[in-house]
Structures are given as structure tokens and as C-alpha cells.
Amino acid sequence: PISLRSGMTLPLRQSLFRLVLEENRVIHQKDVTGVLNPLEARWFQELGINSCYLAPFRLQGVNAGILFVGSDAKEGFSNPQQVILQQAVQYLGLAVHNQMLLQKIDEQGRELEALNRIGNVVTSSLFDLDKVLDEVGVLVDQMITVEAGAIYLREENGLAVKKSFGTKASRIEPFKVKNIEGICGYVMSRGESVLVRDASQNPHVSSMVKYFEGAKVRSILCVPMMVGGEVIGAIHMWNKRGGSFNVHDNKVMKSVASSLATAIASSRLHQMCQRLTTEESSGCGTP
Numbered sequence: 617p618i619s620l621r622s623g624m625t626l627p628l629r630q631s632l633f634r635l636v637l638e639e640n641r642v643i644h645q646k647d648v649t650g651v652l653n654p655l656e657a658r659w660f661q662e663l664g665i666n667s668c669y670l671a672p673f674r675l676q677g678v679n680a681g682i683l684f685v686g687s688d689a690k691e692g693f694s695n696p697q698q699v700i701l702q703q704a705v706q707y708l709g710l711a712v713h714n715q716m717l718l719q720k721i722d723e724q725g726r727e728l729e730a731l732n733r734i735g736n737v738v739t740s741s742l743f744d745l746d747k748v749l750d751e752v753g754v755l756v757d758q759m760i761t762v763e764a765g766a767i768y769l770r771e772e773n774g775l776a777v778k779k780s781f782g783t784k785a786s787r788i789e790p791f792k793v794k795n796i797e798g799i800c801g802y803v804m805s806r807g808e809s810v811l812v813r814d815a816s817q818n819p820h821v822s823s824m825v826k827y828f829e830g831a832k833v834r835s836i837l838c839v840p841m842m843v844g845g846e847v848i849g850a851i852h853m854w855n856k857r858g859g860s861f862n863v864h865d866n867k868v869m870k871s872v873a874s875s876l877a878t879a880i881a882s883s884r885l886h887q888m889c890q891r892l893t894t895e896e897s898s899g900c901g902t903p
Contacts, residue, residue: 631656632670637679642671642702646692660686667692669701673709675716683708727868730759734872738879745883752876753781756851760865763855768800769841769880770848775800778849783857800852803838807847809870812836813860837861839869841877848877 630652636643646667651657660668665686672679683705687693693701737751749767756765764782768775780786799818803810812818815833834855841849851873856865 629653632668633682633684636670636672636682640672640679642669644669644692644698647690664688666690669693669698671701671705673705673712675709675713680709680712727759730755731868731871731875734875738875745880748876748879748883749779752872753779756853756869756872757781759868760853760861761857762853763857765851765853767876768850768852770804775804775849782853799836799838800850803840803850803852804847807840807842807845809839809866810836811861811863811866813862835860837865837869839866839873841873841880843877843881848880851876 632643632645632651648660648665648668651660663686666688667690668684668686671683673681673683685701734752734755737748753767762782764784765780766777767779769778799810813835815836836854838850838852840847851869
């Protein structure tokens, strides 16, 4: 038997659902025996549906979904019933819109909290770079859940992974790259972030896929870390869970990259000062 469940995908070829979305109109199908889509035909038969009513609901001028109501009555829905269904569609669109707004507010609240915590980590652990990288990786993963992510730093002989995070972080082993290439190389050379919603269509992705051990790369976000106009590293993330990376994710990660770059520069300056102090002390003690 066929059952509807949350998250399932319906094939739209020769479908009533597709017709509703494409033509942006209500369909009142009084006789479903002539339905051409095989899944719909089987579904209607198993559920005892003889007629149905489908209406699109819109959000900001775009079709966002469909209200579907089935009936065992062969004559379909009466005019008063259709009026009620039309009102239900309007309320449904409003309810979905409000839910999306509440979800967005909740997400922004979590992001703001994570950004504040990142700022606190950078400030309190300014001279402990390993601790900063570890905690920032954890906070980024909580803020934008991904399958895998990595923090790269430019070193004398190339690029090195300093921290990996995400549900598949183990696929990204610590390594060094002598020839900086792929998405990360593009970001490092230009100092610009890259947002790839469909990795299969991007020519710069292929060289990075091997680090995923054959796993399918769907979407990518990579942002540079810059200090004084110089790119010192990048934050690279693969496959956002529950969707693709978007412009808002890019904006948030730019803020994270800026804070992290400042922490890295401060840590390196502190190390240099310590080294110079040690050298001077050694020099003063030499007869």
C-alpha cells in the first residue's frame, strides 16, 4: 500500500500536482479514474478517493505548496465546500509564512549566540591558537550543520588543514597541499568567498572530491580569512544538512572568518614577540 509521509517525494510527470503548480490554478477533479500519473492513480484507488480538490498556496508571489483534499464522493465537492477550501488555502499560506518567520527568528537567535561565543573564545584564548580553532570549529558546526568542514591555514610550503568538523569530519584527515587548487585555491588566490549550490556544475570542485573518499559533494561554501588584505587561510564546508548553502550562510561565515583571522594574526604576533624576547635574553647573557 502507498502512504503519504513527511519528506517523501512525488514524481510529477503527468501529475495533477504538477499541473496545479505550473498553471497556478485550482483543480477540482470530479472523476479520478482518468488520472495519468501511475502513482497518483494507485494512491487514489488504495485510499478509495473518487474525486479531489487541489489548490496552490503562495508565499511572496511564489507557489510554495498545494492543499490536497480527497473524497469518496464521485460528484466531488459542492460550491459551499469549495468556498471553505478556498479560505483554508489562504489561512494555510498565512500559517506557513508565519512559521517560516518564527523559524528564521529562531535561527538568527542561535546564530547571534554562536557569534557572541566565538567572539568570547577569540578574546579569552587569544594566545592559544589550537584552543581557538577547536572551539570555533565546534561552534560553527552547531550554527551551520554540515557533513564536513575544515579550517585551512597558509604555511610556508602550502596549505594545511588545522581543524576539521562536521558529521563526516573523519574523511578530512590532516594534510598539507603544496599546490593550492580547487575551490580553496580559487578563494585563496582571489580573496573572495565561493558559494556553490550545485557542486556537480562547478569546474573547480573535482580536485577536492577525493578528500571525501567518493562521497557525493552537493553544495560548498568557502570563505577566506584575511588580515590587512592578505589571505592567511580559509574556512571550507561541504554539504549543508537539510538543504544547500545560501547567501545568509555566506554572510555569517564571513563574520566568523574575520574574527578567526584576527585571532590567528594576534597569536602569531604574540609568538613572534616571545621568540624575539627569548633571543634578546639569550644575546644579553652571552659574554
